[in-house]
Amino acid sequence: MTLAQPAFLFLAAAAGCAFIRNAKLRALLLLAVPCISLLWVALLDSGTHATVQYAGLTLEMMRVDGLSRIFAIIFSIAAGLSALYAWHVRDLMQQIATLAYAGAAIGGVFAGDLLTLFLYWEVTAVASVFLIWARRTHGAFSTGMRYLLIQVLSGVLLLMGLLLHYQDSGSMAFTSMTLGSIGTWCIFIAFGIKCAFPLLHNWLQDSYPAATVTGTVVLSAFTTKMAVYALARGFPGTEILVYIGAVMTLFPIFFAEIENDLRRVLAYSLNNQLGFMVVGVGIGTPLAINGTAAHAFCHILYKALLFMSIGAVLFRTGTSKASELGGLYRTMPKTAIFCLIGAASISAVPLFSGFVSKSLILSAAGKEGYWLIWIALLIASAGVLSHSGIKIPYAAFFAKDCGKRPAEAPRHMLWAMGITASLCVLIGIFPGVLYSLLPNDVPYHPYTFGHILTQLQLLGFALLAFVFVMKTGLHPHEIRAVNVDSDWIYRKFLPKQIKRISPTIGILVSLPGKWLANAVAHSTAQLAKLSEPRGVLARGWSINSMVFILTVVMGLVLIFNFGKV
Amino acid sequence: MPSKSNKPYDFAAWFTWVDNPVRVRRVVRALLIFCAVLFVIDLLYHRHAYFGFEQSRGFYAISGFVAFAGIVILAGQLRRLIRREENYYSPESIDGEKYPPNELSIIDNKQRSEFTDSQQNESITSRSTAHMDQGGDK
Numbered sequence: 001m002t003l004a005q006p007a008f009l010f011l012a013a014a015a016g017c018a019f020i021r022n023a024k025l026r027a028l029l030l031l032a033v034p035c036i037s038l039l040w041v042a043l044l045d046s047g048t049h050a051t052v053q054y055a056g057l058t059l060e061m062m063r064v065d066g067l068s069r070i071f072a073i074i075f076s077i078a079a080g081l082s083a084l085y086a087w088h089v090r091d092l093m094q095q096i097a098t099l100a101y102a103g104a105a106i107g108g109v110f111a112g113d114l115l116t117l118f119l120y121w122e123v124t125a126v127a128s129v130f131l132i133w134a135r136r137t138h139g140a141f142s143t144g145m146r147y148l149l150i151q152v153l154s155g156v157l158l159l160m161g162l163l164l165h166y167q168d169s170g171s172m173a174f175t176s177m178t179l180g181s182i183g184t185w186c187i188f189i190a191f192g193i194k195c196a197f198p199l200l201h202n203w204l205q206d207s208y209p210a211a212t213v214t215g216t217v218v219l220s221a222f223t224t225k226m227a228v229y230a231l232a233r234g235f236p237g238t239e240i241l242v243y244i245g246a247v248m249t250l251f252p253i254f255f256a257e258i259e260n261d262l263r264r265v266l267a268y269s270l271n272n273q274l275g276f277m278v279v280g281v282g283i284g285t286p287l288a289i290n291g292t293a294a295h296a297f298c299h300i301l302y303k304a305l306l307f308m309s310i311g312a313v314l315f316r317t318g319t320s321k322a323s324e325l326g327g328l329y330r331t332m333p334k335t336a337i338f339c340l341i342g343a344a345s346i347s348a349v350p351l352f353s354g355f356v357s358k359s360l361i362l363s364a365a366g367k368e369g370y371w372l373i374w375i376a377l378l379i380a381s382a383g384v385l386s387h388s389g390i391k392i393p394y395a396a397f398f399a400k401d402c403g404k405r406p407a408e409a410p411r412h413m414l415w416a417m418g419i420t421a422s423l424c425v426l427i428g429i430f431p432g433v434l435y436s437l438l439p440n441d442v443p444y445h446p447y448t449f450g451h452i453l454t455q456l457q458l459l460g461f462a463l464l465a466f467v468f469v470m471k472t473g474l475h476p477h478e479i480r481a482v483n484v485d486s487d488w489i490y491r492k493f494l495p496k497q498i499k500r501i502s503p504t505i506g507i508l509v510s511l512p513g514k515w516l517a518n519a520v521a522h523s524t525a526q527l528a529k530l531s532e533p534r535g536v537l538a539r540g541w542s543i544n545s546m547v548f549i550l551t552v553v554m555g556l557v558l559i560f561n562f563g564k565v
Numbered sequence: 566m567p568s569k570s571n572k573p574y575d576f577a578a579w580f581t582w583v584d585n586p587v588r589v590r591r592v593v594r595a596l597l598i599f600c601a602v603l604f605v606i607d608l609l610y611h612r613h614a615y616f617g618f619e620q621s622r623g624f625y626a627i628s629g630f631v632a633f634a635g636i637v638i639l640a641g642q643l644r645r646l647i648r649r650e651e652n653y654y655s656p657e658s659i660d661g662e663k664y665p666p667n668e669l670s671i672i673d674n675k676q677r678s679e680f681t682d683s684q685q686n687e688s689i690t691s692r693s694t695a696h697m698d699q700g701g702d703k
Contacts, residue, residue, distance in 0.1 A: 088670075135659070135664070135665065135668070136665060137659065137662050137665060138656050138657075138662075139655070139656060139657065139658050139659035139660070139661070139662045140659055140662075142656075142657040142658065143657075143658060143659060206658075209659065210658075210659045212668060213668065213669070253636055253640075254636065254639060254640045254643050255640075255643075257636060257637060257640035258640050258641070258643060258644040258648075260651075261660070314664065314669070315669050315670060315671075316669070316670065316671060316672055317671060317673070318663070318664055318666060318669055318671045319664070327584075329577055329580040329583070330577050331577070331674065333575070333576035333577040333579065333580065334576055336576075336580065337576060337579070363615075366615030366616065366619075367615065369615075371615075371616050371618075374615070374616070375628075378628055378632070379628070379632040379636070382628070382629055382632035382633045382636065383632070383633075383636050385633065386633055386636055386637060397580075398580070398583050401584075404673055405673055405674040406671070406672055406673055406674075407672035407674065410670070448613075449610070450610070450612035450613050453603065453606060453607060453610065453612065454607075454612065454625045455625075456603055457600070457603045457604070457607060457625040457626045457629060458625045458626075458628065458629035459629065460596065460599055460600040460603055460626075460629070461600055461625075461626045461627070461629035461630040461633075462629040462630065462632065462633035463596055463600075464596060464597070464600055464630060465629070465630045465631075465633035465634040465637075466633060466637075467593055467596070468630075468634060469633075469634055469637045469638070474634075474637060474638055474641065475637055475641075476637070476640060476641045476644055479648075480651050481648045481649065481650060481651055482648075482649050482650075482651055482653050482654065482658075482660050483644065483647045483648055483649070484647045484649055484653070485647070491654060491657070492653075492654075
C-alpha cells in the first residue's frame with residue numbers, strides 16, 4: 001500500500017521551496033501544487049489508505065470518505081486561489097509557510113487516528129504563525145507569540161486528551177466520541193480553541209488582522225475549518241455544541257459592528273459563521289452535517305473573497321481602517337464589485353453561495369425543533385448582513401469620500417478575486433454541484449418559492465432598517481479606536497496585577513537572600529576572628545580532640561541522613 | 566467600433582448614483598416598493614413553516630427590521646462600554662502601527678488633475694508592479 005498523499009506533496013514542496021532561488025518559480029510552485037492536489041483528491045478512492053504499524057499502534061494516515069474529501073477539495077481550492085492572490089509576494093518565509101500550512105490542514109482532514117491528527121494539528125500552528133511574523137513589526141511579533149501560545153496550548157490539550165482517551169478505550173482511531181471522560185473533554189476543548197468557541201476565540205480577532213495582506217487570506221481558510229471538520233468527525237450530535245454555536249453566531253456581530261479595522265470586522269464575522277457550522281455539528285443529523293460541510297465550503301470562498309478585497313485596499317492605500325477609507329469605488333470599481341459579490345454571498349442573498357448552504361443548517365434546526373436556536377440563527381443572519389453585507393463594502397468603497405484615489409488592484413489579485421467571485425455565484429445558481437460533494441445523501445431544494453420569499457423579506461426589511469438607522473444617525477460612526485474583548489484579561493488585567501504584586505513578591509523572594517548574605521558575612525567575620533594569630537583555630541590542637549570533632553560531625557551526618565535510608 | 570475599444574470600460578459608472586442624493590432617494594423608494602410587494606405576497610401566500618410563530622404574517626419582515634435595528638443600536642451602546650484609544654495595547658499590538666510600506670504598492674492618484682484616463686492608471690499599475698518585482702526579492 002502506498003504512503004503517498006496530498007499532504008506530503010505540499011510538505012515536500014515547502015521543503016523544496018527553500019532551494020529555489022528564483023522567486024517567480026516559487027510562486028509558480030505555490031500555484032501548481034494545489035492544482036495537482038485538487039486533481040489528486042478528486043480522483044482518490046474512498047477507504048483507508050496508507051496504514052502504518054508503529055510501536056503497536058495502527059496509524060491511518062489517509063482516510064478518504066465524503067466528509068474528509070469535501071474539506072480536502074475546498075482546502076486545495078483555497079490554497080490555489082490564495083497563491084494566485086499572492087503572486088507578487090517574493091518573501092520566501094511566507095511561501096514556505098503557506099505550503100506547509102495548507103498541506104498540514106489537508107493532512108489533518110485525512111487523518112484516521114488521533115495521533116496523526118495531532119501531528120498535523122501542531123504543524124498548522126507552527127507554520128501559520130510565520131504568516132503573522134512576516135509583517136516584521138514589533139506588534140506583529142507580539143501578536144504572533146500570543147497566537148502561537150494559544151495554538152500550542154490547543155495541541156498540548158489534544159495530546160493529553162488522546163493519551164487519556166487511549167488509556168480509556170484502547171483505541172487511537174479518530175471516530176465519533178461521546179463527552180464524558182477527562183480525555184474526551186480535553187480533545188473537545190482542544191478542538192474548541194481552534195474553532196474559536198466563545199471566550200476561547202480571542203486569538204482569531206487578535207491575530208488575523210496582524211498577518212500580511214496575503215497571509216490573512218491564507219489564514220482565513222484553514223485552521224478554523226480544520227477544527228470544524230474535527231468537531232464534525234469527533235463530536236457529531238453533541239448537544240452542547242448547538243448552544244455553543246448559537247452563542248458564537250450572536251456575540252461577534254456586536255463587536256464587528258463597532259470595530260474599525262475592516263480585517264478585524266471580517267475576523268469577527270468569520271467567528272460568527274463558524275457558529276452556524278458548530279450548530280450544524282451539534283444537531284448532528286445527516287442534513288445538519290451536510291449543512292456544516294456545505295457552509296464550510298461556501299464560507300471559505302466568500303470569506304477569502306472579502307479578505308482579498310479588503311487586502312487589495314490595504315495593498316493600495318496602506319490602511320484597512322474604516323475611519324480612513326471610503327469612496328474608493330471611483331478608482332477601484334472592480335475590487336468593489338468583487339467585494340459586493342462576497343458580501344451578497346455571506347448575507348445569503350438568493351443566487352449567491354451563502355443562500356444554498358446556510359439554509360441547510362436552518363432547515364435542520366427547524367426539523368429538529370430547536371426553535372430558540374433557530375431564532376438565534378435568524379437574528380445572526382440579519383447581523384451578518386449588517387457587518388459583512390453592508391459595513392465592509394460600504395465603509396471601504398462608498399460612505400463619505402476619504403479623498404484617496406488608489407489605483408485598481410494588481411491584475412493577479414483581480415483574477416484571484418474574479419475566480420473566487422465566480423465560484424460564489426456558480427454555487428449559488430447551480431447548488432447541485434456543491435450538493436453532490438456532500439457526505440450524506442439527503443435531497444434538498446433551496447429554491448422553493450416560500451424560502452426565496454422569506455429570505456428576501458428578511459434581507460429587504462433589514463436593508464430598510466439600515467436606511468432607517470442611517471437617516472436617524474443611530475448607526476455607530478467609524479472612529480479611530482480599539483474595542484476591548486475578553487482578551488483584555490490576559491493582555492491588560494493579569495499583566496497589570498502581576499506587575500503590581502511583583503515588587504511584593506520581589507521583596508519576599510529577596511528577604512531570605514539578604515538573611516543568607518548577612519549570615520555568611522557574619523560567619524566569615526567570625527571565622528576570620530577565630531583564625532587570626534592567637535585565635536582559637538590557630539592554636540595547636542591535640543589529635544584526640546581532632547578525632548572527637550570528626551566523630552561528632554560524622555554522627556551528625558548519620559543522624560541527618562537516617563531518614564533517607 | 567475601434568475608437569471605443571481603446572478606452573477600457575469604466576466600472577465606476579455603476580456606482581456613481583451613490584453620490585447623487587436624488588438618485589439615492591429613488592433607490593430607497595424602489596426598496597420600499599420592493600419590500601411592500603414582498604409583504605403583500607406574504608399576506609396572500611401560505612408558506613410552509615417549521616414553527617407556529619414562523620407562520621404568522623409578516624414574521625420575516627418584522628424580524629429582519631427589528632433584528633437589524635436592534636443589533637446596530639445595541640452595538641452603539643456596547644461601544645460606550647468597551648471603547649479604548651487606538652494605542653491601548655501598543656506596542657504589543659498592530660493597531661497603533663503603520664503597515665510596513667515596503668510590503669505594499671501604495672498608489673494614490675489624487676494629485677492628478679483629473680482621474681478619468683484609465684490608460685494612465687493602467688501604466689502606473691504596471692510600472693509599480695515592475696518596480697516591485699525588482700525590489701521585492703530581498
